Amino acid sequence: MNMADPAPAAGRDVVLSVRDLSVVYDGPQPVRAVRDVSFDLARGEVLGIAGESGCGKSTLAYAITRLLKPPGRVTAGEVVFRPGDGPAVDLATLHGEALRRFRWNRVAMVFQGAMNALNPVLSVRRQLADVFTAHRPELGRRDREQRCRELLDLVGIGPERLSAYPHELSGGMRQRVLIAMAMALRPDVIVMDEPTTALDVVVQRDILTEIDRLRARFGFAVVFITHDLSLLLEISDRLAVMYGGRIVEQGRAADLYASAHHPYTVGLLRSFPRLRGERTVLHGIPGSPPDLSRPPAGCAFTARCPYVFDACHRLDPPLLPATTGTASTRAACLHYDPVRRPDGPPPALRAGDFDVPGEPHTPGGSATAADDVPPGTADGDTNDRAGNVDGGTTTGETR
Numbered sequence: 001m002n003m004a005d006p007a008p009a010a011g012r013d014v015v016l017s018v019r020d021l022s023v024v025y026d027g028p029q030p031v032r033a034v035r036d037v038s039f040d041l042a043r044g045e046v047l048g049i050a051g052e053s054g055c056g057k058s059t060l061a062y063a064i065t066r067l068l069k070p071p072g073r074v075t076a077g078e079v080v081f082r083p084g085d086g087p088a089v090d091l092a093t094l095h096g097e098a099l100r101r102f103r104w105n106r107v108a109m110v111f112q113g114a115m116n117a118l119n120p121v122l123s124v125r126r127q128l129a130d131v132f133t134a135h136r137p138e139l140g141r142r143d144r145e146q147r148c149r150e151l152l153d154l155v156g157i158g159p160e161r162l163s164a165y166p167h168e169l170s171g172g173m174r175q176r177v178l179i180a181m182a183m184a185l186r187p188d189v190i191v192m193d194e195p196t197t198a199l200d201v202v203v204q205r206d207i208l209t210e211i212d213r214l215r216a217r218f219g220f221a222v223v224f225i226t227h228d229l230s231l232l233l234e235i236s237d238r239l240a241v242m243y244g245g246r247i248v249e250q251g252r253a254a255d256l257y258a259s260a261h262h263p264y265t266v267g268l269l270r271s272f273p274r275l276r277g278e279r280t281v282l283h284g285i286p287g288s289p290p291d292l293s294r295p296p297a298g299c300a301f302t303a304r305c306p307y308v309f310d311a312c313h314r315l316d317p318p319l320l321p322a323t324t325g326t327a328s329t330r331a332a333c334l335h336y337d338p339v340r341r342p343d344g345p346p347p348a349l350r351a352g353d354f355d356v357p358g359e360p361h362t363p364g365g366s367a368t369a370a371d372d373v374p375p376g377t378a379d380g381d382t383n384d385r386a387g388n389v390d391g392g393t394t395t396g397e398t399r
């Protein structure tokens with residue numbers, strides 16, 4: 001389980017607190033899509049959530065906006081909204097009209113795939129106006145029209161597009177319409193799930209610039225979800241990297257940019273071109289993510305991790321302060337456990353190297369007798385594979 005508070009809120013004006021949130025999709029093989037996720041979102045900041053397909057990003061977004069549908073079910077944890085102008089609200093207590101009012105007014109969402117999120121048989125005008133009709137019934141028709149025009153203008157679309165249908169707009173314009181809808185009621189938080197993924201790079205950049213401009217102007221906080229870590233490093237204030245339903249690394253984006261700590265983040269970083277800096281050869285992370293209906297006993301990344309050692313197969317580590325970085329970063333990796341790794345992580349991991357030569361390990365392999373020590377006890381695993389890496393004595397294949 002994660003530490004109680006992996007992102008201390010001290011000194012930050014928190015608008016949304018997520019604590020130990022877990023989500024399961026019920027079925028013959030229940031899927032543990034989100035496990036013990038905790039974070040704080042400060043007012044006006046951009047929190048990026050990164051991770052490969054299937055790691056639970058969208059499920060997390062649905063859970064924090066109370067849009068999760070069966071068979072999805074929150075099994076543990078809480079999401080607390082802290083408005084600037086009233087008492088904190090535990091979202092699990094909201095139902096019916098109160099929940100309807102909360103959505104769009106307080107927390108709005110921009111879904112992935114604008115074509116599916118917009119209704120294809122309704123004009124842009126009608127879809128924008130519907131938000132006002134539902135949530136601001138006191139507005140007359142003329143005021144509604146005026147607001148719709150202003151909204152489109154805010155996202156850089158001319159009023160003549162009000163009569164258009166979604167199929168008549170480009171992908172970028174459709175995404176802008178969705179952003180306009182999300183901003184309609186001036187929410188405190190906008191959750192954006194892959195809002196630019198289907199768009200070409202130039203349009204993507206325009207939209208990101210637009211979001212940033214609007215955020216500076218209106219002060220909403222953004223949870224920005226994408227598999228593209230390099231994009232998140234550029235636009236986020238803070239970052240959470242998800243793997244196998246958990247947050248495995250969390251910290252300030254600038255600190256993560258300077259140095260990634262969890263082996264998964266290290267691997268993910270070399271999978272995308274850096275937006276700045278020198279050109280590098282891109283590599284994916286060999287292997288595939290775990291089946292979340294059968295998560296492994298220990299750390300979910302063991303089968304793909306070049307730094308795995310025996311205890312990793314048995315223990316799912318909490319988020320630990322990443323000793324090599326600045327204080328803001330935490331990583332769920334036993335290499336940052338001062339008891340198991342008094343000397344800190346191996347130099348190759350510190351250096352951000354993912355191609356670590358070493359002995360092959362057994363993916364999901366069982367713990368050895370040397371593992372059978374109580375958690376938090378030095379277990380002598382310094383002679384295991386990671387120990388070899390430590391000592392620079394590794395030989396053989398390159399993974």
Ligand SMILES: Nc1ncnc2c1ncn2[C@@H]1O[C@H](COP(=O)(O)OP(=O)(O)OP(=O)(O)O)[C@@H](O)[C@H]1O
Nearest residue numbers: 025031033052053054055056057058059060071292
């Ligand atoms: N309705 C559902 N029923 C059962 N399992 C589901 C359902 N929706 C998602 N899952 C499973 O939950 C896990 C997390 O999926 P989720 O869509 O949240 O991941 P993601 O990181 O957002 O991936 P993507 O980027 O592809 O959307 C996956 O194993 C997925 O197969």
